[in-house]
Amino acid sequence: MDSPFDEPGKIFADKRPLDEDYTPETILCREDEVSRYSEALQDVIEGFGPNNVFIYGQTGNGKTVVTKKMMQFLRAEAAQHDVPVTILEINCNKDDSIFSVLISLVNQLRPPDDQVPEQGPTKGFLWSTLYDELDDLEGDVVVVLDEIDMLGADNDKLLYEFPRARKMGSLEDTRVGVIGISNNHMFKDSLDPRVKSTLCEYEIFFSPYDATELTDILQHYGDLVFRDGIIDEGVIQLCAARAAQEQGDAREALDLLETAGNIARKHDAGQVTKAHVEEAGSRVEEQRVLTIVREQLTSQMKLALLATAFLNIDDEASPRAKNIYQVYENICEVCGYEPRSKRRVNDFLDSIRLYGLLERDERNLGRAGGRSYIHTLEVSPELVFEGLKQDQDGSESTLERYDLVPDPDEAQQARLMSYV
Ligand SMILES: Nc1ncnc2c1ncn2[C@@H]1O[C@H](COP(=O)(O)OP(=O)(O)OP(=O)(O)O)[C@@H](O)[C@H]1O
Ligand SMILES: [Mg+2]
Numbered sequence: 001m002d003s004p005f006d007e008p009g010k011i012f013a014d015k016r017p018l019d020e021d022y023t024p025e026t027i028l029c030r031e032d033e034v035s036r037y038s039e040a041l042q043d044v045i046e047g048f049g050p051n052n053v054f055i056y057g058q059t060g061n062g063k064t065v066v067t068k069k070m071m072q073f074l075r076a077e078a079a080q081h082d083v084p085v086t087i088l089e090i091n092c093n094k095d096d097s098i099f100s101v102l103i104s105l106v107n108q109l110r111p112p113d114d115q116v117p118e119q120g121p122t123k124g125f126l127w128s129t130l131y132d133e134l135d136d137l138e139g140d141v142v143v144v145l146d147e148i149d150m151l152g153a154d155n156d157k158l159l160y161e162f163p164r165a166r167k168m169g170s171l172e173d174t175r176v177g178v179i180g181i182s183n184n185h186m187f188k189d190s191l192d193p194r195v196k197s198t199l200c201e202y203e204i205f206f207s208p209y210d211a212t213e214l215t216d217i218l219q220h221y222g223d224l225v226f227r228d229g230i231i232d233e234g235v236i237q238l239c240a241a242r243a244a245q246e247q248g249d250a251r252e253a254l255d256l257l258e259t260a261g262n263i264a265r266k267h268d269a270g271q272v273t274k275a276h277v278e279e280a281g282s283r284v285e286e287q288r289v290l291t292i293v294r295e296q297l298t299s300q301m302k303l304a305l306l307a308t309a310f311l312n313i314d315d316e317a318s319p320r321a322k323n324i325y326q327v328y329e330n331i332c333e334v335c336g337y338e339p340r341s342k343r344r345v346n347d348f349l350d351s352i353r354l355y356g357l358l359e360r361d362e363r364n365l366g367r368a369g370g371r372s373y374i375h376t377l378e379v380s381p382e383l384v385f386e387g388l389k390q391d392q393d394g395s396e397s398t399l400e401r402y403d404l405v406p407d408p409d410e411a412q413q414a415r416l417m418s419y420v
Contacts, residue, residue, distance in 0.1 A: 010227070011265045011272065017224045018258055023068045028220055029213040030066050033204055037070050040202035041142075044085055045077045050142050050177025052163050054199050057206030059183045060249030064146055066206075067181060071144065084139025092150040098158055101151065102126035105143065109133040127157075131170050140175045149184040160195045208248025214240035217250050218257055226261060232271045235260065239277055256280050289379045292355045293387025299398070300340060302388055303331050304348040306399060308358065309384045312377045320363070320372040321346060335402040349375055357384070 016022060027034060040053045055063050071087050078085040088108050095101045100118075106129050107115045116129065134141060143162075145151075151158070163178045165171040180199050182188070188196060209217065218236045239260070243253035259280035264272040297305060307327035311319035325342050332339040340348075352358050353375075361374045377384065385407075389400045399405050 006265055006268060010268075011230055011261050012225060013227045015225060015258075017221055018254060023065065023072070024220070026220070027062070027066055027069050028216050029209065030062055030206075033062075033066055033206055034070070036202070036204050037066065038073075040204070041070065041074055044074060044140060044142065044177070045081055045083055047083045047139075049175040050140050052177055052199050052201040053179045054188070054201075054203045055179065055181040055206065056185070056188065056203070057183065058185075058208055058247055058249065060247070060251035060253075061183075061206040061208060062250060063181050063183070063206050067144060067146065067179065071142070074142070078139075084137075086137050086139065086141045087144070088141065089144040089146070091146045093147040096150045097152060098154060099123060099126070101145070101158065102130060106130050106133060109137070131165065134165075134174045134176070135172050137174055140177065142177050142179065144179045144181070146181045147183075148180040149182045149187040153190075156192060156195055160192070160198050163198055209244065209250055209253075210248060211237075211240045211244035214243050214248070214250060214253045218253055221254055222257065225258070226272070230264075230271055232273045234274055235272055235277055238274050242277070242281055252284070256284055259284055285379075286383060289357065289383050290387045292357065293384060294390060295392045296355060297352065298348075299337070300344075301348045301352055302397075302399065303337060304328055304345050305352055305357065305384060306388055306404065307331055308349065308352075308375050309377060309381045312375075313381045319375050321349070321375065322372060324349070324375060331399075331404060334404060335398055346373075349373075 017024065037053070040051050044050045055067065057063055068089075071089065074085065075087060086109070088105055090101055090104050092101065095104045102123065103116055103118060103121070103126060106126060109130075110116070110133065116126070121129075145158075148155075148159075159178065159180065161168060161170070163176050166173070166175050178199060188200065191199070215237055218240055222231055222236055236257070239253050239256045243249060243256060246252060256277065257280075260272050260276040263276045263279050263283075267276075269276070293302070293305070304324065307324045308319055310327055311317045311323055317323060321342075325345055328345055329339045331337075349358060349360070353360055357377065357379055359376045359378050361376065363372055363374050364370075385405050388405045389397055391397045397405070
């Protein structure tokens with residue numbers, strides 16, 4: 001058998017710039033945000049103590065990458081001016097409880113042979129150890145909490161008392177500034193008012209990128225990642241336009257360009273063309289839907305989605321809220337879930353709609369029918385079924401175990417009607 005692999009190095013020169021933890025040499029298209037960021041942090045390099053900063057905006061809008069770059073500059077400037085500053089960076093998606101955040105903070109301040117263990121210490125012990133370590137430092141401390149919305153609700157102490165530790169007497173000399181980053185627009189409103197006013201001393205909003213900005217960003221990465229001359233004319237612009245139409249997300253735009261490159265490589269093509277981008281678009285979209293269904297919807301939302309999908313593929317049925325609820329109840333009964341109230345199920349449908357999988361129309365169904373909401377699938381039912389067959393970890397889902405998810409090529413109609 002000949003080797004199944006393709007000849008290396010034909011399309012890509014270096015994929016490292018596409019890694020999630022890559023920090024680019026330059027930040028593009030974020031002049032206003034960088035300027036505001038430096039205004040908020042200028043006090044640190046002048047030795048006046050750090051401010052608290054809250055960074056927000058949708059996914060892929062450069063919040064993490066700009067922050068990493070700002071911290072690089074802050075370290076360098078502070079060193080140049082002999083101002084001692086310690087910067088601690090935490091991703092709360094990884095350290096998703098106050099407990100893990102405390103362990104990570106303490107361990108970043110301690111030498112490798114004197115780390116606190118992950119099991120055993122109490123929160124009280126960790127707080128006092130953290131304050132001891134901080135008091136031993138020379139100069140101020142900036143703590144970056146990326147994806148801060150992943151922390152549970154008991155974040156008051158970390159986001160209110162901690163930045164005020166010196167004022168409250170928990171720290172002698174060291175001043176602490178917190179930079180919180182979130183892509184969840186509800187996070188700020190969910191904060192206790194005291195916490196909100198402390199954390200949001202400076203607020204910086206990152207808006208979605210437009211097509212021109214995405215073109216600049218893609219061009220920059222394209223030059224680093226692809227071999228010279230391999231990207232056909234219009235490819236970058238097409239990726240940028242597609243991503244701008246969606247959410248203005250640079251990660252999505254880069255993902256599209258990389259997938260187009262992978263497809264070109266697979267086809268042993270001499271260039272990455274617009275046709276490869278089109279194919280990549282369908283693949284990326286499929287992956288997006290599968291990820292939402294498998295990883296972001298709760299079990300109850302999945303039941304509501306399955307009921308909606310049934311009624312969407314059956315021409316004879318109407319996917320109105322009332323019918324969806326009936327099918328949902330039947331599904332619950334088959335697989336032993338406790339059915340929630342009609343109102344809750346409508347909330348589930350609203351959430352699914354916010355993920356872009358459904359659209360809702362209000363219809364007047366005449367005197368007998370009254371008003372009703374019709375829920376139409378915005379993505380293919382086959383894709384929804386494929387997503388519902390597996391759980392996040394790739395194992396068989398409960399719905400699949402109870403044989404409730406139809407195969408796309410089966411004669412579904414008769415089978416589905418029995419649930420209505
Ligand atoms: N202005 C920019 N200049 C250079 N690269 C960028 C820029 N904006 C985004 N990127 C690249 O796009 C990707 C996504 O950006 P980033 O991780 O900063 O998004 P984010 O706003 O933190 O998203 P999330 O809310 O999902 O965490 C990264 O790989 C980053 O390198
Ligand atoms: Mg981020």
